[in-house]
Amino acid sequence: MSVTGPRLQPTLFERSRPGRGGGKIPHPPKDALARIPAAARRVDPPALPELNELEVVRHYVNLSQLNFAIDTGFYPLGSCTMKFNPKLNEWAARLPGFASLHPMSPDEVAQGTLQLLWELEGALTEISGMRAVTLQPAAGAQGELTGILMIRAYHRARGDTDRDEVLVPDSSHGTNPATASMAGFRTITIPSAADGGVDVAAFRAALGPRTAAVMITNPSTLGLFESRIGELLDAVHEAGALAYMDGANLNAIMGRFKPGEAGFDVMHFNVHKTFSTPHGGGGPGAGPVGVGERLLPYLPEPRVLRTDDGGFRLERIGERETSIGRMRSFAGNTGVLVRAYAYIRAHGGTGLREVSDDAVLAANYLKHRLEGAYDIPYDRACKHEFVASAASIKQRTGVRTLDIAKRLIDHGFHPPTIYFPLIVEEGMLIEPTETESVETLDAFADALIAIAAEATSDPEAVTSAPHTAPVRRLDEATAARQPNLRWRPMTGLETPCPD
Amino acid sequence: MPYGPHTADDRERMLGALGLASVDELFADIPEALRASRLDLPPPEPELELAARLSALAARNRTDLASFLGAGVYRHWSPPVVDQILLRGEWYTAYTPYQPEVSQGTLQSIYEYESLIAELVDLDVVSASHYDGAAATAEAALMTCRATRRDRVLVSRGVHPHYRETLRTYFGGGLVLEEIPLVADGEDAGTTDLAALERLLAEPDRPVAGVIAAQPDFLGLLEPMPEIGVLAHAAGALFVAVIEPVSLAVLAPPGAYGADIAAGEGQPLGIAPQYGGPYLGLLASTDALVRQIPGRLVGMTTDLDGQRAFVMTMRAREQDIRRDKAASNICTNQALLALAASVYLATIGPHGLRDVAAGGAARATELQTALAAVGAPRIHPGPYLNEFAIRVPDARAVHRRLLDHGVLAGLVLADAAPDDPSLADGLLVCATEVTTSDEIARFADALGDVLRGRPPVAVEAGAGGNNGATTGTGR
Numbered sequence: 001m002s003v004t005g006p007r008l009q010p011t012l013f014e015r016s017r018p019g020r021g022g023g024k025i026p027h028p029p030k031d032a033l034a035r036i037p038a039a040a041r042r043v044d045p046p047a048l049p050e051l052n053e054l055e056v057v058r059h060y061v062n063l064s065q066l067n068f069a070i071d072t073g074f075y076p077l078g079s080c081t082m083k084f085n086p087k088l089n090e091w092a093a094r095l096p097g098f099a100s101l102h103p104m105s106p107d108e109v110a111q112g113t114l115q116l117l118w119e120l121e122g123a124l125t126e127i128s129g130m131r132a133v134t135l136q137p138a139a140g141a142q143g144e145l146t147g148i149l150m151i152r153a154y155h156r157a158r159g160d161t162d163r164d165e166v167l168v169p170d171s172s173h174g175t176n177p178a179t180a181s182m183a184g185f186r187t188i189t190i191p192s193a194a195d196g197g198v199d200v201a202a203f204r205a206a207l208g209p210r211t212a213a214v215m216i217t218n219p220s221t222l223g224l225f226e227s228r229i230g231e232l233l234d235a236v237h238e239a240g241a242l243a244y245m246d247g248a249n250l251n252a253i254m255g256r257f258k259p260g261e262a263g264f265d266v267m268h269f270n271v272h273k274t275f276s277t278p279h280g281g282g283g284p285g286a287g288p289v290g291v292g293e294r295l296l297p298y299l300p301e302p303r304v305l306r307t308d309d310g311g312f313r314l315e316r317i318g319e320r321e322t323s324i325g326r327m328r329s330f331a332g333n334t335g336v337l338v339r340a341y342a343y344i345r346a347h348g349g350t351g352l353r354e355v356s357d358d359a360v361l362a363a364n365y366l367k368h369r370l371e372g373a374y375d376i377p378y379d380r381a382c383k384h385e386f387v388a389s390a391a392s393i394k395q396r397t398g399v400r401t402l403d404i405a406k407r408l409i410d411h412g413f414h415p416p417t418i419y420f421p422l423i424v425e426e427g428m429l430i431e432p433t434e435t436e437s438v439e440t441l442d443a444f445a446d447a448l449i450a451i452a453a454e455a456t457s458d459p460e461a462v463t464s465a466p467h468t469a470p471v472r473r474l475d476e477a478t479a480a481r482q483p484n485l486r487w488r489p490m491t492g493l494e495t496p497c498p499d
Numbered sequence: 500m501p502y503g504p505h506t507a508d509d510r511e512r513m514l515g516a517l518g519l520a521s522v523d524e525l526f527a528d529i530p531e532a533l534r535a536s537r538l539d540l541p542p543p544e545p546e547l548e549l550a551a552r553l554s555a556l557a558a559r560n561r562t563d564l565a566s567f568l569g570a571g572v573y574r575h576w577s578p579p580v581v582d583q584i585l586l587r588g589e590w591y592t593a594y595t596p597y598q599p600e601v602s603q604g605t606l607q608s609i610y611e612y613e614s615l616i617a618e619l620v621d622l623d624v625v626s627a628s629h630y631d632g633a634a635a636t637a638e639a640a641l642m643t644c645r646a647t648r649r650d651r652v653l654v655s656r657g658v659h660p661h662y663r664e665t666l667r668t669y670f671g672g673g674l675v676l677e678e679i680p681l682v683a684d685g686e687d688a689g690t691t692d693l694a695a696l697e698r699l700l701a702e703p704d705r706p707v708a709g710v711i712a713a714q715p716d717f718l719g720l721l722e723p724m725p726e727i728g729v730l731a732h733a734a735g736a737l738f739v740a741v742i743e744p745v746s747l748a749v750l751a752p753p754g755a756y757g758a759d760i761a762a763g764e765g766q767p768l769g770i771a772p773q774y775g776g777p778y779l780g781l782l783a784s785t786d787a788l789v790r791q792i793p794g795r796l797v798g799m800t801t802d803l804d805g806q807r808a809f810v811m812t813m814r815a816r817e818q819d820i821r822r823d824k825a826a827s828n829i830c831t832n833q834a835l836l837a838l839a840a841s842v843y844l845a846t847i848g849p850h851g852l853r854d855v856a857a858g859g860a861a862r863a864t865e866l867q868t869a870l871a872a873v874g875a876p877r878i879h880p881g882p883y884l885n886e887f888a889i890r891v892p893d894a895r896a897v898h899r900r901l902l903d904h905g906v907l908a909g910l911v912l913a914d915a916a917p918d919d920p921s922l923a924d925g926l927l928v929c930a931t932e933v934t935t936s937d938e939i940a941r942f943a944d945a946l947g948d949v950l951r952g953r954p955p956v957a958v959e960a961g962a963g964g965n966n967g968a969t970t971g972t973g974r
Binding site (some may be wrong): 007009011012013020021022024025026027028029032033035036037039040041042043044045046047048049050051053056058059060061063064065066067069070071072075077080082083085086088090091092093094095096098099100101102103104105106108109111112113116117120121123125126128135138139140141142149152153173174175176177179180181182183184185186187202224225226227229230244253254255256257258260261270272276279280281282283284285286289300316317318324325326327328329330331332333334335336338343344345346347348349350351352353354355357358360361362364365368369380381405409414415417419420423428434435436437453462466469470471472473474475476479480483484485486487 | 500501502503504505512513514515517523524525526527528529530532534535536538539540541542543545546549552553554555556557558560561562564566570572574576578580582584586587588589590591592593594595596598599600601602603604605607608610613614615617619620621623624625628630631632633634635640641644645660661662664665666667668669671672673689692704705714721724726748749750751752755763764771772773774775776777778788793795797799800801802803804806808810812813814817818819820821822823825827828829830832833834838841842844845846847848849850851852853854855856857858860861882884891899902907908910914915919926932936942949953956970
């Protein structure tokens with residue numbers, strides 16, 4: 001329907017007709033459930049839709065065409081590293097030897113996957129300069145929780161139990177304070193310095209015997225390298241606290257900066273950012289965590305271990321008493337980790353350094369192209385991303401960053417991350433990644449510059465954008481006030497389904 | 500760099516525009532003392548060689564076994580349409596639908612996912628989605644504490660040991676987690692001990708926020724869920740049901756027996772085992788708990804022209820808005836696996852799902868009969884759906900020897916639950932609709948031989964086993 005006809009789709013439930021579908025699973029004998037007591041059985045069957053396979057395929061293919069994706073266009077969503085997702089990796093994860101392996105298989109059945117995981121741990125250890133890596137956390141935020149729980153265990157083991165505060169800069173990802181709360185800590189927010197960097201003096205003032213940890217993103221969410229990081233790490237350790245590095249922005253610094261060497265005690269990796277595993281419309285990811293010497297004993301279980309005969313095995317539960325325990329079921333998001341492994345192998349050490357070099361070069365080039373048309377609040381070399389601002393445009397024309405973002409859609413681009421970090425007025429965080437060509441970067445810059453001009457010449461065209469998307473701007477207020485979170489049989493009150 | 504577009508000229512052009520001689524100048528802000536040592540990794544590998552390396556690693560895993568291993572992850576037939584839909588780049592290379600105008604595909608598919616799972620669990624609010632069954636259960640437990648402003652949660656020992664271990668990790672910060680024992684013997688052996696639950700709930704000055712039990716439980720047994728719910732509610736606690744989604748085609752859903760929250764592992768809905776993930780954490784609740792549920796919610800709304808459309812909603816629960824006051828730190832979730840589950844359910848349909856559940860039950864009956872006939876009876880007398888524990892002398896050694904016969908004889912319970920002596924000689928085995936009579940015969944014959952002390956017969960290459968019968972999605 002995307003080439004011709006209406007683009008929006010009816011729901012699966014509206015497409016359903018009783019009696020359609022079937023042919024997938026043999027019918028079991030009639031008495032198959034005879035031994036299930038009546039009290040435990042379902043009385044009303046679930047009202048799932050009935051569709052034949054072609055309808056399912058058309059439904060999901062047509063729906064897919066309502067999505068913007070890396071495979072369809074430039075997606076400069078800052079802080080998310082929307083780089084190309086190599087197709088080899090999808091193939092590899094689907095190899096039957098990997099895909100059909102049960103997670104509770106005996107170690108001797110799982111040697112191939114265990115070897116891959118062990119090698120991947122080694123590669124991430126080398127990239128980060130840490131002492132060891134766990135692959136268990138399911139995503140970056142769970143990696144953060146893993147790190148903070150290890151820090152808690154470290155302080156407790158030393159009898160240092162009064163440390164109940166975690167310091168985060170005001171430019172941090174929301175996951176940092178949310179993680180601290182989840183682990184039972186109080187968050188202390190530290191304002192950034194005027195140049196966008198960490199305010200070392202403010203951190204020093206806040207550090208003390210209550211401080212358990214400091215969480216730092218480096219490069220920061222403004223795309224700036226924290227040049228005073230050495231000084232800050234010294235202060236953190238002098239205060240008896242530990243330093244957590246949010247690795248969301250690792251794509252900028254591979255081969256240039258190893259957080260473990262610099263003195264960070266723990267960090268997480270976002271493999272769906274740095275190591276090209278797909279974002280999947282919101283997930284899955286994987287959030288491996290690297291630790292330095294101090295936190296080594298507390299790594300979650302199970303770790304992947306090398307045996308004396310050169311094989312591999314999973315650590316047994318309870319084998320290492322100092323462990324913080326298990327973060328989730330089984331070994332981790334192994335299917336995602338297979339992709340990350342393939343990516344790292346394809347690049348090698350030289351290739352990964354080139355990735356960061358090209359990502360940083362592209363971001364600086366794009367920033368340079370936008371100077372003049374947009375405010376660039378932090379005018380120094382950025383890393384893999386940068387913040388531009390429409391504050392002056394808004395003052396002049398009333399057109400906001402949100403409007404500019406929506407207008408970009410009409411030019412065929414996904415908008416950047418907007419209004420994050422929270423500390424920049426009318427900010428847009430732009431991350432081009434290393435896999436976009438110069439032609440694409442130029443076309444995007446041209447579009448943004450054209451929109452800036454249009455904000456003066458025809459502001460209405462911008463504030464009413466997008467004009468070419470499948471839907472116009474949405475009524476989010478009603479959605480939140482009167483939530484409709486699941487399909488119910490039509491009552492006549494709903495908006496009619498599209499034809 | 501294998502996937503980069505830049506030619507030497509491109510780089511020169513960009514550097515020239517910036518007035519730089521070398522990209523090194525862009526890293527001058529890294530203090531010299533903190534610059535990285537050389538990145539010591541193997542050299543880049545061309546795709547042809549890398550593909551061979553990956554194939555060889557995959558081939559080192561044994562996939563020739565007739566498997567009776569379940570224990571929370573189940574082999575099922577996943578129609579190829581599921582994975583082929585997932586392989587469309589418009590799905591898997593998009594991200595969180597922050598810009599709803601260009602994300603209606605993802606948003607509508609999430610709304611449909613919420614609706615499909617709501618039907619299965621018979622609850623109204625479905626979060627889309629969590630990491631896995633263990634993390635979803637931990638989030639459910641934290642929800643009960645927030646909603647009741649109490650800090651003590653009771654979890655049945657019938658809940659998967661990995662989930663209980665995860666709960667312990669999540670609860671280390673001041674919340675209290677206690678385990679409800681299982682009935683030791685008699686008709687109800689292996690299910691939650693209701694008398695013990697009653698005692699735990701009645702302890703003075705120790706109010707309980709939530710009670711967690713699994714249906715079926717980890718040993719495959721059917722729990723008295725309505726009774727557990729009544730006891731929990733009488734004490735002012737919320738009731739969390741840990742569910743297996745395929746079973747809900749035939750077993751009473753959480754909403755029908757009064758559960759406030761359902762959590763569980765969505766892997767059986769078309770997702771391949773892939774050694775632990777990515778899977779799909781299911782989490783659903785009653786309407787009353789909608790402000791407490793963590794994770795993504797998508798609602799129906801309209802656009803400026805009045806067209807029906809979908810959007811992320813009730814975002815004030817989420818970390819990027821609410822920071823330290825958020826309901827959870829979850830950000831990246833398992834959206835693509837939620838899509839897999841939706842495509843699976845849409846394809847297989849309500850009757851197909853019932854056939855999957857009932858077919859597994861029928862195969863399990865066949866398996867139970869065959870194993871009992873060679874001297875491996877069930878440990879527990881109570882009803883089960885498609886998984887059960889058998890008693891085998893020296894279970895760990897037998898399990899090991901059966902691998903030589905090409906049989907993965909389920910799970911050694913002494914490894915999974917080392918603190919329960921009643922399971923010391925136990926193997927947990929399961930059957931699903933993909934289990935064949937040949938596989939069951941191979942298992943029973945081999946077990947009989949091992950128990951009688953006979954040496955293994957050589958397994959013919961390709962005889963039975965997985966044979967790719969469970970494609971699942973390689974997600």
